[in-house]
Amino acid sequence: QVQLVESGGGLVQAGDSLRLSCAASGRTFSDYAMGWFRQAPGKEREFVAAISQSGGRSYYADSVKGRFTISRGNAKNTVYLQMTSLKAEDTAVYYCAASTSMATMIAAPETAGVYWGQGTQVTISS
Numbered sequence: 496q497v498q499l500v501e502s503g504g505g506l507v508q509a510g511d512s513l514r515l516s517c518a519a520s521g522r523t524f525s526d527y528a529m530g531w532f533r534q535a536p537g538k539e540r541e542f543v544a545a546i547s548q549s550g551g552r553s554y555y556a557d558s559v560k561g562r563f564t565i566s567r568g569n570a571k572n573t574v575y576l577q578m579t580s581l582k583a584e585d586t587a588v589y590y591c592a593a594s595t596s597m598a599t600m601i602a603a604p605e606t607a608g609v610y611w612g613q614g615t616q617v618t619i620s621s
Contacts (some may be wrong), residue, residue, distance in 0.1 A: 499518070562581075564576070586618050590611055
C-alpha cells in the first residue's frame, strides 16, 4: 500500500499562484509514477498532470498546459503541482495519485493498484 497526503490547497484570487504537495509513504517512492487529478462540483474526476518515476517525463491536460508544472523530489518522497495564472474553472478538489504504470494511471485511474490521497480543496475567486 502507498499512503498519500496532499497539502497546500486554499482560497486564492484569479491570476494567483498556488503550490500543492503530496507526501508519499509505505513503498519505495521512486517505483511509482505520480499524478494529479481534480474533481469540480457536479463534474467527473479529470486528469491534470503526471510525472514518471525518474521525473524525466511529464504530461499535462490541455486545460493546464503552460500554467501548471508537476515535479517530484524522490529524496523527500514528495510530488508537487505548481499552479500559476489560476482561473475560476480551476476550482476543484485536487487528488494525488500513484501507480507503477503511468499509462494505466492516466488512461484507467479507476484500476486497482492506483493509489489515491484524500484530496485538497482549491478555490479560485474571480
